[in-house]
Amino acid sequence: MIKIVFALFFVGCLGSSGQSVGQFYTTNSCTCDQLSYESDCTKMGPQCIWDGSSCSTQECNLITVASACAANLKCMWTTDPQGGSSCKTFTFCSQLTGATQVACLQVSANCPFTDGTKCGSSNQLHSCSHFTASQYCEGYISYDGICMWRDATGCSLASECAPLNLAECNSAKYGCKYSNNVCSQLLCSDYTTQQTCTFVMQTITKGEYQLCSWDSTAGKCSMAQNYGGLGQGNCYATTLGTARWVSTSAGGECLSCYAQTLFVFIIALFLIMI
Template sequence: MIEKIAIALCITIVTSITLNLNEICQCSQLIQEYDCINSSMECSWNFQSKECQDIPCSEILFSSFCIQQSQRCYWANGQCQNFTNCQSLLGSTQSICINQNIYCPASNGTNCQSVDYLQTCASITTSNNCNYYFSAAGVCMWNGQSCVQATSCSQFQGNSTTSCNFSGCQLNYQTKQCQPKLCSQLNGEIQCSQGILTFGPYLNNIIGCYWNYESYTCEEFYPSQMNYMNCYGSSAGTYHWNSKKEKKGDCVSCYQQFLILSIIITMLF
């Protein structure tokens, strides 16, 4: 019975291509050496113990890598520092706060705050504060009269002017339509690895993409098609290779293993 539940959960989670940044793998969960070494300078491989370990926040030199470890680090004053709480971060706007720590996207005008303090789209009364604001439920946009949650790229097009500024959308210059961006439209390996932002809930809104070295094209991330080299990097660090051996294993969610283990323990006790 337990085995059937575990298999069902694997199928449900692994087939998903919308990535949740709340489920970023911890260094200790990376059992494959390649994943650890490829972890954007956030982790280091201990060749003696054969384990993946955290790099101290102070030794992470780039903001983009520091922010990826936002559950333990934050970026401020040109340095990666140990994270304590959102309130300790100075930030007058959402963008300033997000650029320090993705788990602190709200602001009270002076200090940053956690996701719990995000405004709803409906509570915002001006277009300047509304457009492209990330609420907990998703991205906000001004429809001319009020602030609403965006659900499609076509909503960003006005009657007289074409607006397609959301990073998850792309303007079709032939049809003049604002359409969802596809992995195949991303140019180059670096842009491809960043994935595509969607309208979904905050932090659970990235479509994973991976760079196909054979065709030199960007393709959509499907865990079942990944190998030990592209599993972790193509999933924004939310999936990992579940075997120490390169040729044996699967690309699985770090959260998936924790969830299955929790259910099994609950059923046993």
């Protein structure tokens, strides 16, 4: 159970290719060069650099923070035979070592798989049904999402809130809520203040989110139909770095990035925790 509580923080690992109005997907994270404002560029951390007029990707060899290096899909954090560590241009996952999935993700967001020694890419991930023992199943990050173990049914995908216990439910932040001894889907209408009315996770196995909108007249939070309620100050942050503010003749608008950056959000969430 402890492993799945830990892993459910990473539920934004893979997202859908399409997007509906009012929704955003964490795999569509913005790249550095898509950000037009210094405030957004600096929020990306050391993997982006602002030169005074534009945002660009920092060269791997200039990144000195392991977390920023690992989160940059162009880079990987390596250790040389002498024990020194540095950020280098990414080549192959097989060049990296890690006994666990988390250990591999700590050196490259490209490499969520491990055979117990060497890291591997996402196409090497097992499905939940592959596992026949709880110690291998519980909390495993499969291509489809997080695996969970139940003695009666074996290893399966944690695809809904209902089967989750209290600890697991509380770990699926923005996706599930626990009330009256039952775990259920969190809805925009569950938020009771304007400050908390931001977004909800629609599917806990993938980084699919629904924006929420606050109705000041009614004093209620509901599903947002578009990005219209977001401005320059909160466009990037409220969409978890998947949209950016773009200047227009009318003043500007919040637009999706559609970068399709695999596993960036999963490593970002982990690095926030440590």
